[in-house]
């Protein structure tokens with residue numbers, strides 16, 4: 001079982017590497033502004049989990065520099081996820097709001113929808129600004 005999981009994980013990571021999406025290009029200022037917003041986010045993930053790969057690809061497409069915390073490799077990250085989110089399940093997006101409140105969002109589809117609705121609208125202006 002562990003061998004099958006390893007083979008599948010390697011396959012997922014290889015395909016992800018071969019078909020890495022291109023990130024949107026922004027002007028330096030627009031990217032800095034974006035980075036300020038995404039500094040309040042962190043993705044708890046496993047490297048080879050297909051749901052996590054899906055979320056990381058969505059981040060890459062939008063050039064969102066969101067910190068990632070590998071729950072399998074870091075005991076601290078695992079503790080944070082368990083005590084904050086309540087479940088040892090990935091992917092999970094930690095969202096800190098302007099008031100310092102924290103939300104833990106599970107489900108890859110919900111995370112991608114959140115990222116798209118919050119950040120995708122900023123793409124056209126940013127692309128125009130850099131071209």
Ligand SMILES: N[C@@H](CCC(=O)N[C@@H](CS)C(=O)NCC(=O)O)C(=O)O
Nearest residue numbers: 049050051088089090091107108109
């Ligand atoms: N429906 C969830 C599925 C997430 C899921 O099943 N994640 C697995 C890893 S691939 C998990 O965290 N399982 C619990 C565990 O490994 O402890 C999503 O789309 O995010």
